[in-house]
Amino acid sequence: METPVSLHPYLDSGLPKGSTSFSGGTLVCDCKDRPVKVRVNSGIAHNHACGCTKCWKPAGATFSIVAVTPHENVTVLENGDKLHIVDPTALIRRHACQECGVHMYGPVEREHAFQGLDFIHPERFEETGWPEPTFAAFVSSIIEAGVDPSKMNSVRNHLRQIGLEPYDCLSPELMDYIATWTAKKSGVLAQ
Ligand SMILES: N[C@@H](CCC(=O)N[C@@H](CS)C(=O)NCC(=O)O)C(=O)O
Ligand SMILES: [Zn+2]
Ligand SMILES: [Zn+2]
Secondary structure, eight states, rough: OOOOOOHHHHHHHHOOOTTTTOOOOEEEEEEEESOOOOEOOOOEEEEEEEEOOSSSSOOOOSSSEEEEEEGEEEEEEEEEGGESSTTSSSSSEEEEEEETOOOOEEBBBBBSSSTTEEEEEEGGGGSSSOOOOOESSOOOOGGGGGOOGGGGHHHHHHHHHHHHHHHHSSSSHHHHHHHHHHHHHSSOOOO
């Protein structure tokens, strides 16, 4: 049998169920010395696996685990001097620890359907109980990171088997949300 592609340490062993009543916590980077700590004072939404090349993932993982939370509830608690913006021109302004590389929070500041939200990686919470991912996005993008295209069937089957429907962009729900925002902005739909 061909070697299966590892999705992510949290996903390979089945999907740990979280709670929708999770109300926030502290995100911590990987540094032993002076770790960056970021407080999230609210719940998280739209948690999903992302196969794109831009989202942070732990060593060996093919997918990241990423969710959003309102920017107003995100504060840097400790060692913020270690943060830098990975790509200041990107929609998501990913703030990463320059020493260990972990992305701590990524605000969307531009005029966009996601404006006001920060992208965060719930696996970096010190606390457990965050709601589990519910779908897989940008699945075809894992090829851009070097996954053999012939393994895509087995990757998509594995994702479905653990309850994560694979999409090659975002979920239909989020794509409809973005398109509705765009149609309202252009005046095609009433505000
Ligand atoms: N195929 C591209 C897709 C990148 C992409 O569009 N990522 C999505 C999901 S995170 C996005 O919204 N990116 C906005 C950004 O990176 O600012 C890749 O893998 O690099
Ligand atoms: Zn670090
Ligand atoms: Zn991504």
